[in-house]
Amino acid sequence: MSSVPVPPGPDSGEDTLRRFLLAGAPVRGESVSLDASWREVADRHAFPRSVRDRLGELCAAALLLSASLKFDGALILQIHGDGPVSLLVVECEADGTFRATAKLRDGAACPEDADLAALVNAHGRGRFVLTLDPRTDSPNRQPYQGIVPFEGRTVAEVLERYMERSEQVPTRLWLAADEARATGLLLQRLPSEGGHAWTPGPADRDSEAPKGAAPPPSALDADEEADEGWNRMQRLADTITRDELLTLPSETVLRRLFWQEPLRGLDLRRPRFACTCSREKVAAMLRMLGREEIESIVAEQGTVGVRCEFCNSPYEFDAIEGAELFLSESLAPGSQARH
Numbered sequence: 291m292s293s294v295p296v297p298p299g300p301d302s303g304e305d306t307l308r309r310f311l312l313a314g315a316p317v318r319g320e321s322v323s324l325d326a327s328w329r330e331v332a333d334r335h336a337f338p339r340s341v342r343d344r345l346g347e348l349c350a351a352a353l354l355l356s357a358s359l360k361f362d363g364a365l366i367l368q369i370h371g372d373g374p375v376s377l378l379v380v381e382c383e384a385d386g387t388f389r390a391t392a393k394l395r396d397g398a399a400c401p402e403d404a405d406l407a408a409l410v411n412a413h414g415r416g417r418f419v420l421t422l423d424p425r426t427d428s429p430n431r432q433p434y435q436g437i438v439p440f441e442g443r444t445v446a447e448v449l450e451r452y453m454e455r456s457e458q459v460p461t462r463l464w465l466a467a468d469e470a471r472a473t474g475l476l477l478q479r480l481p482s483e484g485g486h487a488w489t490p491g492p493a494d495r496d497s498e499a500p501k502g503a504a505p506p507p508s509a510l511d512a513d514e515e516a517d518e519g520w521n522r523m524q525r526l527a528d529t530i531t532r533d534e535l536l537t538l539p540s541e542t543v544l545r546r547l548f549w550q551e552p553l554r555g556l557d558l559r560r561p562r563f564a565c566t567c568s569r570e571k572v573a574a575m576l577r578m579l580g581r582e583e584i585e586s587i588v589a590e591q592g593t594v595g596v597r598c599e600f601c602n603s604p605y606e607f608d609a610i611e612g613a614e615l616f617l618s619e620s621l622a623p624g625s626q627a628r629h
């Protein structure tokens with residue numbers, strides 16, 4: 291992977307998250323391409339193809355949403371399923387790192403071409419959960435959580451409905467993933483008034499009407515024009531195919547879709563895979579299981595072994611290390627240490 295911060299040319303084979311404005315309409319956008327970072331996720335597990343691809347789409351969607359929310363913390367997307375898949379989860383940190391995993395029910399069959407609904411909403415009891423976690427212990431900064439019933443067939447549809455209903459932000463997503471790449475495009479309609487007021491730029495006005503011919507637009511005209519601009523950008527983006535998303539550099543995708551539109555790039559980030567697991571966190575989790583439980587596992591298996599659900603890293607505690615987990619507890623005054 292290149293270490294150049296902003297590539298002027300093609301970005302194929304790199305991990306990019308770019309934000310842009312479509313200046314001819316009240317529309318902002320983002321495109322994401324996860325290559326090496328997605329393979330870090332996909333290669334650590336042996337998920338069936340349909341599960342892997344839906345998880346990739348959810349990763350792309352999470353990165354896109356994390357860039358659109360002004361929030362200094364972690365964005366966590368979870369889909370709790372009642373079908374062959376019981377959980378899909380993606381965690382994006384404020385620094386652009388992310389990790390993801392899926393949990394399958396024992397013996398569950400996941401057809402190769404299963405859409406998201408078939409995997410997680412087989413009985414109509416799937417749930418979508420969006421969490422904004424400030425990642426601080428301060429009591430004043432509680433995590434925000436939005437929980438909605440599962441609606442839609444695809445990852446894009448579930449996210450679009452959530453954004454429309456819970457955030458009141460018209461949002462469209464185009465997502466695709468395979469074994470090598472997870473990628474996506476997001477368009478969001480900017481509010482017509484308030485902090486992000488949108489007015490058509492001069493270039494764009496010229497293209498819509500002959501100079502001097504149109505009277506100053508009334509509020510209604512401006513609304514209609516904004517509607518038309520939002521619809522036009524969606525129609526353009528709707529022409530993208532899954533194949534194009536998976537094979538073309540994201541810059542090329544944007545050029546092809548919006549070649550007639552004034553597109554202003556805002557910034558470019560480099561998403562990375564990183565897992566936040568550590569031996570200390572695993573130790574804390576084992577302590578919560580309790581001394582008795584750990585002692586019985588050690589007696590039976592000789593060691594306590596735990597694998598991180600996200601990155602699949604193994605953590606092992608032998609008999610001595612298992613006993614040491616509870617050492618500070620037995621030394622603490624007033625503790626319930628047994629001998």
Ligand SMILES: [Zn+2]
Nearest residue numbers: 565567598601
């Ligand atoms: Zn891990």
